Amino acid sequence: MKRRTTLRDVADAADVSMTTASFVLNGRGSISNLIRSRVLQAAKEIGYQPRQKQKEIIRAESFAILIDVSDVRRPAWEFFDPIIQGIVSVFTSFKRTPVLIPYNQEMVAQELMSQLHAIDCRMVFTLECADPELIDKLEAQNIKVVAILDNRLEGEYHTVCQDDMQAAYIGTKHLIEKGHRTIWIGEKSSPNAPMRTEDRFHGYRRALAESGIEFQPHWHISFEGPWSQEFSKLAKRISKGPNPPTALFMQGDNAARNLLLYLTAEGISVPRDLSVIAHGDVLSQEEGDPFALSTMRLDTRAIGQLAAQSMLNRIRNKEDEMPKSVRLCSQLVDRGSVVSV
Structure with missing residues (x-):
């Protein structure tokens, strides 16, 4: 009995990965016309027939x-x-x-x-x-x-x-590599995803520990009430409190962007006075935007x-x-x- 031609055969004949061959044959993915033509030609030459039953x-x-x-x-x-x-x-x-x-x-x-x-x-x-x-x-x-x-x-x-732990770890390491040693973290717990806050905090703490930076409890800012009130209090703490941070890791770029308005009102310039990095990258941030934020982008x-x-x-x-x-x-x-x- 003749063996059925498989997707692997098409990939080998076209000298591409199985994922690329699958994307082409199923009309998905961003594949160049050259590769797409090569895969389709290979499938035709070896007589490949997709499984219809799965679809x-x-x-x-x-x-x-x-x-x-x-x-x-x-x-x-x-x-x-x-x-x-x-x-x-x-x-x-x-x-x-x-x-x-x-x-x-x-x-x-x-x-x-x-x-x-x-x-x-x-x-x-x-x-x-x-x-x-x-x-x-x-x-x-x-x-x-x-x-x-x-x-x-x-x-x-x-x-x-x-991977929230990885995002906070990489973001915090970036701040440390820039010479920062007093790094605060601001976050608001999500009832729908309670482990998100915990994972980010662990990633942040791990980065500090690996660099020999002793964490201080007051560095951890948890937003409980309305953001406007919380951000106003945080901006005042940074501008008028003792031992202010040189850097801040925020839970999301939307929250961070709003916080920048309160920091500006307190005379704090980012990044001159305070470096800020956020997680998310959901905002549309134009080049040259004075409020553009470095972020941990999730696809x-x-x-x-x-x-x-x-x-x-x-x-x-x-x-x-x-x-x-x-x-x-x-x-x-x-x-x-x-x-x-």
């Missing part, structure tokens, strides 16, 4: 994205939007568009499952709004779940998260794409249901808000 399985199902749309989560939409775009980009070839389902902790599982059954949905992505009980109930109904940006669920469920679109691929792997490999967790690292983007001392 049919996925086309028979819709997919939903659960997202918290309460007022407290409104600032996160700048962060969530490219994640959703990443998910959609992978499913485009299956001619499916997402169904966004508003979700909050008061929604009972039965109500949610009624909505999912109404649209024949067997694939659900959650954005910082899942809990183990909900996932267990959905999975028991053969509704597969991939949780996004919820480190609490790692190891127990299929998850795709950012949020890639987060969505990885989550979508994780879901497709679950659909295609039903015999392998061991929970798989993926963490995506951040990259430093230097915009000049950190200087040497």
Whole structure:
């Protein structure tokens, strides 16, 4: 019996990776015309025929994205939007568009499952709004779940998260390499992702410890109330308090940008008086912007794409249901808000 031609055969014939061959044959990815033509020609010459059954399985199902749309989560939409775009980009070839389902902790599982059954949905992505009980109930109904940006669920469920510890570690190391030794960290705990704050703090502390810098408890600033009040108090502490920091690591560039306004009002110039680095990189920051911030950039679109691929792997490999967790690292983007001392 003649052996069926595989994707590996196409990749070998075109002298490309299997990922590149898959992207070309499925119409995904940013691939040059030269490589695309080479892969298509190789597939034609060796008689490659894609497996149709896998696509049919996925086309028979819709997919939903659960997202918290309460007022407290409104600032996160700048962060969530490219994640959703990443998910959609992978499913485009299956001619499916997402169904966004508003979700909050008061929604009972039965109500949610009624909505999912109404649209024949067997694939659900959650954005910082899942809990183990909900996932267990959905999975028991053969509704597969991939949780996004919820480190609490790692190891127990299929998850795709950012590596918050790595981001804070690299960002803090950057400050240390610039000569800073009095480095404060400002963050606001998220009830939807409580481990995020903890992981970032551990990354920050690890960088300090490795460089022999003794952490002082008052360096850790936790924002509990409205940002306007908290930022005003922090700016006053930095400008008038004893032993002010020379550098600050902030939990997000949106928060950091707002803080800059209060620092400016107190006569503190960034980076002349205070170096600032933030996490997120969700703002549109033009070159030459006086408030441009160095950030730890997370490829949020890639987060969505990885989550979508994780879901497709679950659909295609039903015999392998061991929970798989993926963490995506951040990259430093230097915009000049950190200087040497």
